[in-house]
Structure formats: structure tokens, C-alpha cells
Amino acid sequence: MQTTANYELKKPDQSDAYNIQNENDNMDIIDKTMKEISDANADIYTTNNVGNNYSVSIPNLTTLRDGYPIRVKFNAASTGEITINPSKLGAKAVVDYFGKPVTNVRKDLIANIAYDATNGNFQLLGKGGGGTATADKILKDETATVDSGPVVGTIPSKGAQTYIPGTTDQIILAGQYIKEQQIILGDPNLKPENIPLNTTIFGIKGTTEMFKHEIISSKFKPDGLGYGDQMRFKLNGTPVIIIFAGCIMLIKHHSIIMEQPTLQTSADAAKGSDGMYSYQASFNQPMNQNFIRYDERTKIFVLDYWLPLGDPFQIEYYYLPN
Numbered sequence: 001m002q003t004t005a006n007y008e009l010k011k012p013d014q015s016d017a018y019n020i021q022n023e024n025d026n027m028d029i030i031d032k033t034m035k036e037i038s039d040a041n042a043d044i045y046t047t048n049n050v051g052n053n054y055s056v057s058i059p060n061l062t063t064l065r066d067g068y069p070i071r072v073k074f075n076a077a078s079t080g081e082i083t084i085n086p087s088k089l090g091a092k093a094v095v096d097y098f099g100k101p102v103t104n105v106r107k108d109l110i111a112n113i114a115y116d117a118t119n120g121n122f123q124l125l126g127k128g129g130g131g132t133a134t135a136d137k138i139l140k141d142e143t144a145t146v147d148s149g150p151v152v153g154t155i156p157s158k159g160a161q162t163y164i165p166g167t168t169d170q171i172i173l174a175g176q177y178i179k180e181q182q183i184i185l186g187d188p189n190l191k192p193e194n195i196p197l198n199t200t201i202f203g204i205k206g207t208t209e210m211f212k213h214e215i216i217s218s219k220f221k222p223d224g225l226g227y228g229d230q231m232r233f234k235l236n237g238t239p240v241i242i243i244f245a246g247c248i249m250l251i252k253h254h255s256i257i258m259e260q261p262t263l264q265t266s267a268d269a270a271k272g273s274d275g276m277y278s279y280q281a282s283f284n285q286p287m288n289q290n291f292i293r294y295d296e297r298t299k300i301f302v303l304d305y306w307l308p309l310g311d312p313f314q315i316e317y318y319y320l321p322n
Contacts, residue, residue: 001013001016001022006065007029007030007033009026009029010025010026036058036060036061036068044110045057045072046073046075047072047073047074047076048075049074049076051079052078052079052080052081052082052083053082053085053091054072054074054075054083054085055084055086055088055091056070056072056084056085056086056087057087057088058070058086058087061087061089062087062089064117065115065117066115066116066117067114067115067116068114068115069113069114069115070086070113070114070115070122071110071111071112071113072110072111072113073108073110074106074109075107075108076107077106078102078103078104079103081093081101081102082094082101082102082103082105084113084122092115092120092121092122093120093121093122094121094123094124095121095122095123096123096124097124097126097128098150111124111126112125113125129144129146130145131146131147132146134151135151135152135154136154136155137155138151138152138153138154139153139155139157140153140155140157141153155175155176155177156177157176157177157179158176158180159179160181160182161182161183162184163183163185164185165187190202191204192204192205192206192207193207193208194208195207195208196209196210197209197210209320210320211241211319211320212236212237212318212319212320212321213316213317213318214316214319215315216233216314216316216317217312218231218233218312218313218315230304231302231303232300232302232303233300233301233303234301235294235299235319236319236321237321237322238251238299238319239294239299239318240252240317240319241317241318242279242294242301242316242317243315243317244292244301244303244314244315244316245292245313247281247292249279249294251277251279251294251296254269254271254277255269256269272297274297276295276297277296278294278296278297279293279294279295279296280293291304292304301315301317303315
């Protein structure tokens with residue numbers, strides 16, 4: 001006599017004599033199985049637990065078959081991976097839709113679980129969660145369940161910071177969460193009038209001409225300077241003020257001021273055809289007449305100044321860098 005594959009119902013052969021007991025045995029198997037399914041679907045079984053190990057008592061359950069369903073109500077929250085032992089048939093792990101151990105049941109959670117005979121565990125039915133977020137789209141150490149399964153975030157958080165402007169860029173990196181305020185300091189003195197002309201700082205163009213100062217120290221030739229002898233000096237940048245032997249040349253305003261007016265014989269600033277100026281002053285000192293000149297075109301300072309042999313002197317001037 002053959003039997004069915006799943007419930008071992010008896011299948012008499014054509015040559016077998018009829019036996020009412022075979023019918024009765026088959027009916028008992030069908031009745032028992034239907035009752036188990038009815039009990040599982042109709043009733044909610046409240047668990048007991050010892051830590052994360054839960055158990056339930058289900059009437060008439062003597063064996064577990066593939067897909068056997070149980071509806072349970074958890075009596076306590078879990079703190080880690082859980083197991084469930086139905087009717088003392090042995091503790092079985094409980095996994096989620098993705099096959100990951102279930103760790104986070106809460107007290108009074110009602111859940112449907114089904115037995116997986118292939119892996120010997122219970123599956124928590126229902127996927128839960130969803131979406132396409134990836135780890136780099138979720139804050140670091142925060143968790144989420146998406147289409148691909150549980151995800152632990154990796155986005156770092158950035159705390160408060162104050163930035164002091166300097167000579168190099170300070171970069172706030174991409175791919176992070178700005179958790180607290182970022183302060184980029186300003187300065188009320190960042191104004192055009194406080195910035196040198198032709199200089200731009202953070203988009204502010206300077207309007208103030210900033211002078212540099214230089215002194216040229218030298219000596220006259222050992223035999224002194226006579227009439228027709230000259231000493232020439234190339235000056236830096238664009239001179240604005242030149243000072244020599246009490247004579248002040250205001251180049252910017254095309255004028256000459258003498259600190260020794262009683263000795264002055266001439267002082268002018270002549271404009272050439274090219275619009276550039278030539279500054280010339282001659283004045284007398286005891287015994288000799290002296291001559292100085294500055295030419296804007298060549299930036300050459302010319303000296304014809306009569307002094308004793310080898311005497312030191314200096315040319316002092318203020319200029320704008322080119």
C-alpha cells in the first residue's frame with residue numbers, strides 16, 4: 001500500500017481489500033492537520049521568555065512542517081538575537097525578510113512567523129522598510145531598512161567651528177552633515193580705504209595708495225663734483241616724495257618745496273609733450289650753486305651738487321610700487 005508524500009495518507013492498491021480502518025486513519029490525519037492550521041491562523045499565542053529566548057504552547061502541535069505558521073504576541077522586548085520554542089519542539093532562530101537575525105521585537109508586538117524547514121528557523125513575515133538609500137546617504141551609526149536590507153549610515157557629522165580668514169582657502173569638505181553652526185569671521189575694517197590701491201582682498205578693491213620708503217646712501221666722487229659733473233640714480237616704483245639737502249619734491253602734485261627758500265634760485269615742474277613732468281631745483285649754498293632734477297619718464301634722479309671731496313650724502317624718497 002502506498003501513502004501520500006506530505007501527510008502519509010494511505011492509498012490502497014487495486015488489489016487491496018477494502019479496510020475501513022485505513023479510511024479512519026486518513027480522516028484522523030486530515031482532521032489533525034486542519035486543526036493545527038485553524039489554531040495557528042485563528043489564535044494568538046503569547047510568549048514566555050528567559051532573556052531573548054521565547055517559547056509558546058500550541059495545542060496539538062507535535063511536529064514542525066515547512067511553512068507552518070504561528071501568530072505570536074511577544075510578552076517582553078528583546079535585547080539581542082531571539083529564538084522561539086513552539087510546544088517544546090526546540091528553540092529555533094527567528095530571522096527577517098533578508099535572513100538577518102531579528103533583534104528588536106518590542107513588548108506586545110503581534111507578529112506572524114512561519115517555519116522554514118530548509119534552514120531550520122522561523123521567518124518573521126513582512127518585509128518592513130523600503131527605499132533606495134545607501135550608507136553614504138544616512139548619518140553615521142544610524143540604521144535603516146531599505147530594499148537591499150539593513151543599512152548602517154556612514155555620513156560624518158561636523159560640529160561647530162569658527163573660521164578665521166587667512167592667505168589660503170579653508171575647505172568645508174563635502175559628504176558630511178553640518179550638525180552645528182559654522183562661523184566665518186568678518187571684519188568691519190575690510191573696506192576699500194583700508195586696502196592698498198590695485199590690491200583686491202575678498203573681492204574688495206583697495207583705493208588707498210600705500211607708500212614704500214627707501215634711502216640711498218652714497219659719497220661724492222673723491223675729487224668732488226664740479227660744474228658739468230653728474231651723479232645719476234635709478235629710483236624704484238613711482239616716486240611721490242623725494243628729499244635731498246633740504247629740498248622736497250612733491251612729484252604727485254607737480255611741485256617743489258624748498259626748506260631753504262633764501263638759497264633758492266629756481267624751482268619748477270615742467271610738463272613735457274608726452275604728459276610727463278621734469279622736476280628741477282637749483283639753489284645756492286655758500287660758495288657754490290647746486291642743481292638736482294628728477295624725470296618722470298626715466299625715473300632718474302640727477303645730482304650736480306658741489307661739496308668737499310668724498311663727503312657722504314643720502315637721497316630719501318617715498319614711492320608707490322609698480
